[in-house]
Structure formats: C-alpha cells, structure tokens
Amino acid sequence: MTEQLSGLTLIKGHIIEAKTFGDPVITENGYLAVEDGVVKGVFADLPAEFVGAKVEDYSGKLILQGFSDMHLHAPQYPMLGMGMDLPLMDWLKTYTFKTEARFSDNDFARMAYSRLAADLVNNGTTRVCIYSSIHTDATLILMEELEKAGIGGYVGKVNMDRASGECQELTEESKRETLRWLDESTRFTHVKPILTPRFTPSCTNELMDWLGKVANERGVYVQSHLSENKREIELVKELHPDCEQYWQTYDKYGLWTDHTIMAHCVHSDAREQQAMIDHNVLCVHCPDSNINICSGFAPVRQMKERGVWVALGSDIAGGAQLPMLQVLTGCLRMSKARAIATEGKEPFLTVGEAYYLATSAGSRYFGDADGFAPGNPLHAVVLDETRLPPSARELTVKERFERAVYLADDRSIAAVYGGGKKIK
Numbered sequence: 001m002t003e004q005l006s007g008l009t010l011i012k013g014h015i016i017e018a019k020t021f022g023d024p025v026i027t028e029n030g031y032l033a034v035e036d037g038v039v040k041g042v043f044a045d046l047p048a049e050f051v052g053a054k055v056e057d058y059s060g061k062l063i064l065q066g067f068s069d070m071h072l073h074a075p076q077y078p079m080l081g082m083g084m085d086l087p088l089m090d091w092l093k094t095y096t097f098k099t100e101a102r103f104s105d106n107d108f109a110r111m112a113y114s115r116l117a118a119d120l121v122n123n124g125t126t127r128v129c130i131y132s133s134i135h136t137d138a139t140l141i142l143m144e145e146l147e148k149a150g151i152g153g154y155v156g157k158v159n160m161d162r163a164s165g166e167c168q169e170l171t172e173e174s175k176r177e178t179l180r181w182l183d184e185s186t187r188f189t190h191v192k193p194i195l196t197p198r199f200t201p202s203c204t205n206e207l208m209d210w211l212g213k214v215a216n217e218r219g220v221y222v223q224s225h226l227s228e229n230k231r232e233i234e235l236v237k238e239l240h241p242d243c244e245q246y247w248q249t250y251d252k253y254g255l256w257t258d259h260t261i262m263a264h265c266v267h268s269d270a271r272e273q274q275a276m277i278d279h280n281v282l283c284v285h286c287p288d289s290n291i292n293i294c295s296g297f298a299p300v301r302q303m304k305e306r307g308v309w310v311a312l313g314s315d316i317a318g319g320a321q322l323p324m325l326q327v328l329t330g331c332l333r334m335s336k337a338r339a340i341a342t343e344g345k346e347p348f349l350t351v352g353e354a355y356y357l358a359t360s361a362g363s364r365y366f367g368d369a370d371g372f373a374p375g376n377p378l379h380a381v382v383l384d385e386t387r388l389p390p391s392a393r394e395l396t397v398k399e400r401f402e403r404a405v406y407l408a409d410d411r412s413i414a415a416v417y418g419g420g421k422k423i424k
C-alpha cells in the first residue's frame with residue numbers, strides 16, 4: 001500500500017546525493033526534510049524550525065535517491081532471460097513480437113503488469129519511461145498498475161505498421177488507437193503518455209509524419225531507438241536513402257525535438273551526438289541489453305565529455321536485469337571493457353558517476369534538480385546492509401555505499417519513497 005507523507009517529516013540516516021556527475025555528496029547521520037512529500041533540504045544538524053517534527057528513523061542506514069529506468073519494454077517482462085543467443089532482428093522476430101502479441105488479452109496484461117509494477121518498487125525504481133505494446137487497453141492497464149504502485153513517469157503505446165510480425169498494425173488503426181489512448185490517458189496523475197514509434201524500420205513514413213504532427217500539436221514527448229546495431233543502421237539507410245544519418249529519419253518528421261528519448265546510440269558518431277546536444281535529446285544507455293544482443297559498447301565517457309545528456313535504462317528484456325542497481329554495475333563493467341579496449345585512453349566510469357546516471361540524470365527528465373534538491377518530489381531508497389557479508393574493519397560511509405551498490409538486491413531495500421509517498 002502507498003502512503004502519502006503529510007506535514008513535515010524528517011528522514012534520518014546517511015544521505016547520499018548525486019549532485020553532479022562525479023563523487024556523491026554524503027551527509028552522515030543527516031536529516032532529509034520533507035513537507036507534504038516535497039523535499040525541503042538535507043541537513044547535517046537539525047535546524048531549530050524542524051525540532052519536534054515527525055521522524056522516520058533510519059539511523060545508520062544508507063539513504064539513496066530513487067532510481068529512474070529511462071528505457072524498458074513492459075510487455076517483454078514475461079520473456080526476461082530468453083533468446084539471449086540471438087542477434088537483435090532475429091530476437092525480435094523469434095521471441096519479442098510473439099510475446100507482445102499476448103497483450104491483446106487484458107487479463108494477462110493485468111497479471112503481468114501488476115507483477116512488473118511490484119518488482120520495480122521492490123527494487124527501488126520509482127520513475128520510468130516505458131514502452132507498452134500496440135494494444136491501447138493493455139497500455140491503459142499498465143498506466144493504472146504503475147500509478148497504483150506509486151511509480152511515476154511516461155508510458156508509450158507502441159506504433160508499428162511495418163515489418164512487425166504478429167504485432168503489425170494497419171496505419172489507420174495505429175492512428176485511431178493512438179488518439180483513443182491519448183484521450184483516455186488524461187485520467188492519470190503521475191503517469192503521462194509519450195509517443196512511441198518503435199523504431200524507424202517498423203513505421204511507415206506516413207505514420208512517422210502523422211506522429212510528428214501529433215507530438216507538435218499536443219505537446220507530447222517522443223521515445224524511440226537509435227543506432228543500436230550495425231545491421232539495423234544499414235536497414236535504415238536502405239529505407240531512407242535521402243537521410244545521411246539515422247537520427248535524420250526522426251528529424252525529418254518532427255520527432256527529433258526537446259526531450260526526445262533515444263535508447264542505445266551505441267554507434268552514434270560525433271555528428272549524431274552533436275544533433276542530440278543541439279536538440280536536448282536524451283540518450284539512454286542500456287549496458288546489459290547491448291552486451292546480451294551483442295550490439296556494442298556505447299561510448300558513455302565520450303558522450304558525457306561532449307555534453308550529451310545520458311541516463312540509464314534496463315531495456316528489459318534485451319537487458320535481463322530489471323533492478324537498477326544491476327544496471328548501474330553493468331554500466332560500470334561495460335565502461336571498464338571500453339577502458340581495456342582503448343588501453344585506458346577512455347577512462348572507465350566511477351561508481352559515483354554511474355550512480356548519477358541511474359538517478360539525477362533521469363530525474364532531470366521529470367523536471368527535478370540534481371540530488372535531493374529543495375522542491376523535488378521525494379524519491380528515495382533506504383538500504384539495510386544487514387544481509388551483506390561481514391566486513392573485516394569499519395568501513396567509511398562512502399565505502400559502504402560503493403559496496404552496497406554492487407551487492408544489494410531487493411532484500412536489502414528496506415524502504416522506498418516515490419513521488420512523496422512511502423511505497424515500500
């Protein structure tokens with residue numbers, strides 16, 4: 001059950017904030033002050049004005065920011081861990097479209113999506129940008145289940161009217177259902193619709209053009225995939241011979257705009273990266289998926305240095321790990337593989353940097369400032385390290401944080417706050 005925090009609440013513990021892309025800021029034995037679910041500030045010593053307020057006491061425990069999973073496919077939850085020996089295009093045909101087609105059944109969707117929402121909360125993911133399937137009703141069920149669980153963010157009914165196997169829509173049907181879904185989505189408070197052309201190969205030019213107009217007219221954001229795999233990039237070139245680069249197939253139809261989300265960008269070159277910077281496009285790095293489907297090693301350090309906005313995603317079920325702590329450590333391992341391959345020319349990411357990508361980088365998408373900044377809705381995760389191995393000496397809080405990032409799972413997540421509510 002979710003429980004709204006009302007009045008002034010002080011959350012006490014070791015507070016660990018990703019205020020910048022670098023080392024976290026740690027306030028030991030501090031107070032995170034929250035009023036009606038909104039952060040007032042982080043204090044090492046309790047200000048006089050807060051004395052006597054209600055305290056949620058996690059003394060000695062680690063308080064992290066809630067995680068934002070900026071790219072995942074809800075209807076692929078039932079196929080987690082399957083077909084991992086196949087390349088992208090074969091994996092889509094053999095497993096993905098067949099699984100997604102099951103979501104024409106609303107009862108199946110309800111069962112799967114309530115389980116997914118609970119799994120997200122248990123693992124500390126409090127906000128998502130998530131794909132549904134082509135099915136309007138199942139998409140609304142997903143939105144209901146997320147909202148009920150206390151998870152916020154953006155949900156997309158997928159559009160695909162070309163080369164999409166069991167999931168292919170007729171163009172007119174895709175348009176009609178998208179409008180029905182947008183109209184019905186107005187009833188939600190914490191989850192909003194986001195337009196979701198699956199990726200260029202699965203949408204006709206007519207549909208892309210129509211989606212671009214709807215995005216512009218209704219002020220709706222857009223999410224899709226970009227430069228994940230070399231075979232996919234070749235296919236996009238054949239489909240759009242007039243476009244020099246993949247991103248231009250979105251730009252041509254008005255889908256490459258402020259807050260557009262592009263998953264992967266593994267093979268984006270300097271020019272494609274610059275186009276992301278110029279239009280405030282968010283690149284979502286999905287390390288586990290990129291390894292599983294053998295897509296490649298995304299140049300995250302390089303993108304960050306150039307100024308690309310990068311956050312993390314689980315990309316289930318290309319990624320086989322839903323917990324963002326696993327995605328975070330997967331990101332670290334991939335960056336080390338790049339450091340090895342470049343003989344250290346591209347330094348690997350640190351734990352603090354990856355923590356930033358898993359939290360603040362994504363929460364900026366929802367309008368938050370970095371860290372537990374005043375004015376942010378409260379999104380927090382409390383870690384209890386009791387289950388972790390005994391240490392041979394007393395650890396610093398920073399050491400404890402770094403160790404917990406690698407070792408903690410849902411059993412170590414003692415409490416979760418999302419959107420100003422206690423949700424676990």
Ligand SMILES: [Zn+2]
Pocket residue numbers: 071072073225263315318
């Ligand atoms: Zn994806």
